[in-house]
Amino acid sequence: MTTSTQTAQEPEVRKGLYGVIADYTGVSKVMPETNSLTYRGYAVQDLVEHCSFEEVFYLLWNGELPDAEQLEEFNLRGRSYRSLDPGLIALIHSLPTDCHPMDVMRTAVSYMGTKDPEHFTPDTDHITHVGHNLLAQLPMALAMDIRRRQGKNIVAPDPDKGVAENLLSMVFGTGPDSPASNPEDVRDFEKSLILYAEHSFNASTFTARVITSTRSDVYSAITGAIGALKGPLHGGANEFVMHTMLEIDDPAKAADWVNNALDSKSLIMGFGHRVYKKGDSRVPSMEQSFRALAERHDGARWVAMYENMRDAMDVRTGIQPNLDFPAGPAYHLLGFPVDFFTPLFVIARVAGWTAHVVEQFENNSLIRPLSAYTGPEQRKVVPMDER
Numbered sequence: 511m512t513t514s515t516q517t518a519q520e521p522e523v524r525k526g527l528y529g530v531i532a533d534y535t536g537v538s539k540v541m542p543e544t545n546s547l548t549y550r551g552y553a554v555q556d557l558v559e560h561c562s563f564e565e566v567f568y569l570l571w572n573g574e575l576p577d578a579e580q581l582e583e584f585n586l587r588g589r590s591y592r593s594l595d596p597g598l599i600a601l602i603h604s605l606p607t608d609c610h611p612m613d614v615m616r617t618a619v620s621y622m623g624t625k626d627p628e629h630f631t632p633d634t635d636h637i638t639h640v641g642h643n644l645l646a647q648l649p650m651a652l653a654m655d656i657r658r659r660q661g662k663n664i665v666a667p668d669p670d671k672g673v674a675e676n677l678l679s680m681v682f683g684t685g686p687d688s689p690a691s692n693p694e695d696v697r698d699f700e701k702s703l704i705l706y707a708e709h710s711f712n713a714s715t716f717t718a719r720v721i722t723s724t725r726s727d728v729y730s731a732i733t734g735a736i737g738a739l740k741g742p743l744h745g746g747a748n749e750f751v752m753h754t755m756l757e758i759d760d761p762a763k764a765a766d767w768v769n770n771a772l773d774s775k776s777l778i779m780g781f782g783h784r785v786y787k788k789g790d791s792r793v794p795s796m797e798q799s800f801r802a803l804a805e806r807h808d809g810a811r812w813v814a815m816y817e818n819m820r821d822a823m824d825v826r827t828g829i830q831p832n833l834d835f836p837a838g839p840a841y842h843l844l845g846f847p848v849d850f851f852t853p854l855f856v857i858a859r860v861a862g863w864t865a866h867v868v869e870q871f872e873n874n875s876l877i878r879p880l881s882a883y884t885g886p887e888q889r890k891v892v893p894m895d896e897r
């Protein structure tokens with residue numbers, strides 16, 4: 511892949527901003543040389559083992575983990591935003607049932623901006639208020655969207671539940687077969703949210719920072735970020751992973767499928783990364799949760815599919831799985847429809863996006879790169895009657 515071009519006459523051009531350091535950040539650090547990732551100095555694996563999603567959310571915003579009192583206050587505030595907005599319900603029900611659920615998420619955030627009279631107030635407290643509101647409203651929007659497509663009624667949010675359990679119960683109900691009723695399923699789902707919460711200057715976060723750098727509002731920044739995340743080279747990959755696995759169907763055919771795809775120069779979703787070239791720091795933790803879910807939900811077939819695809823890709827190219835590769839089948843085992851996998855990623859990444867919006871806002875410089883022009887030399891307009 512060409513990362514930069516330069517001749518004696520031309521400036522250096524870094525296509526895709528490959529390798530460019532665009533700004534400082536204190537939110538997270540990606541270390542490809544050691545396949546590791548820290549949020550505010552804590553290894554992501556450590557956070558996955560010991561913290562709730564809410565603790566990690568608090569950490570990303572505030573720079574430190576909360577004590578018990580701070581966490582209680584944070585949860586009380588966040589859960590107080592969990593009331594169903596009749597306008598949002600009506601809006602979601604008015605949208606086509608065959609549109610992509612990411613379009614619903616994007617529209618929901620945009621709508622929320624229209625309802626906030628303070629939306630153009632550029633200050634950190636307001637961005638924090640919006641973050642809490644998004645964390646409360648987006649799981650409801652997602653659950654409502656799934657259930658309306660299945661012809662089911664809304665399940666009301668529960669102010670006593672954490673983000674992960676509340677989301678699962680709004681989507682699947684609270685019956686004995688619901689993953690919301692199985693604490694191990696809730697915890698494995700919560701771990702995926704922690705792993706998806708933040709990842710430095712990825713495309714959607716950078717989009718949010720670009721929008722914030724113009725001093726636009728936080729709803730616009732998150733709406734833009736959702737648009738960037740939807741793409742299959744970014745967050746959309748977790749859906750494509752599962753579509754691929756469902757298409758292959760039989761794990762015994764996985765290696766042939768991978769080799770045929772590579773022969774025809776196709777990209778295989780869930781593999782490769784712009785920054786990690788030797789493996790994604792988040793994969794071992796997500797793989798552990800995926801395997802645990804597979805054991806509880808009769809998912810040996812998907813584990814075999816995972817291993818056979820991964821091994822075939824490794825032998826042929828050495829390209830390693832990224833987080834979306836184990837997350838896709840894990841969400842399938844929990845029972846989510848495939849096209850809702852990237853909206854789940856949105857809910858987790860709201861934490862990172864809003865932390866970056868605050869950071870950009872507090873130390874802003876308009877993001878406006880240059881380009882190397884390749885069009886025609888300057889010329890004169892020939893009037894219409896002479897052309």
Ligand code: COA
Nearest residue numbers: 511742743744747776777778779780781782783784832834
């Ligand atoms: N399948 C097949 N080939 C791949 C590949 C994949 N998933 N990922 C990278 N490659 C190939 C590239 O085509 C390139 O080949 P070339 O040298 O013949 O052009 C080579 O490996 C090096 O690619 P690289 O420069 O490392 O990729 P990138 O940094 O431009 O792109 C991604 C990174 C993530 C966009 C890319 O790996 C990809 O498209 N992956 C699939 C989508 C995905 O899973 N996205 C989620 C990311 S978390």
